[in-house]
Amino acid sequence: MPIYELPCSDGTDRHCTGTVEVPISIERLTAEQLKEIQDSGGTRLTPAQLASFELDDQERKELKEFGSVYFDIDIDDICDPCGSDQTYDDEGNNISAL
Numbered sequence: 001m002p003i004y005e006l007p008c009s010d011g012t013d014r015h016c017t018g019t020v021e022v023p024i025s026i027e028r029l030t031a032e033q034l035k036e037i038q039d040s041g042g043t044r045l046t047p048a049q050l051a052s053f054e055l056d057d058q059e060r061k062e063l064k065e066f067g068s069v070y071f072d073i074d075i076d077d078i079c080d081p082c083g084s085d086q087t088y089d090d091e092g093n094n095i096s097a098l
């Protein structure tokens with residue numbers, strides 16, 4: 001599986017310059033696609049990137065119409081140095097979802 005190196009997402013430490021190595025089962029993702037995956041949890045994949053996917057009817061239609069298909073891609077991009085994925089208030093409550 002390809003390993004992509006992503007910059008630390010804005011989390012507890014906004015000045016963290018660390019990077020996170022994330023395995024994603026899609027070849028040759030561009031920097032723009034990686035950013036979109038990190039920002040919104042998915043991206044549009046090109047026909048070449050979709051080659052190893054079984055597309056359903058809806059996805060085939062989308063590919064024909066737009067030339068790409070949107071896929072949700074979950075990544076684990078927790079940055080060890082700063083724990084970038086979680087936010088805590090002063091009392092130690094996890095407020096990440098707020």
Ligand SMILES: [Zn+2]
Binds near residue numbers: 083
């Ligand atoms: Zn970090």
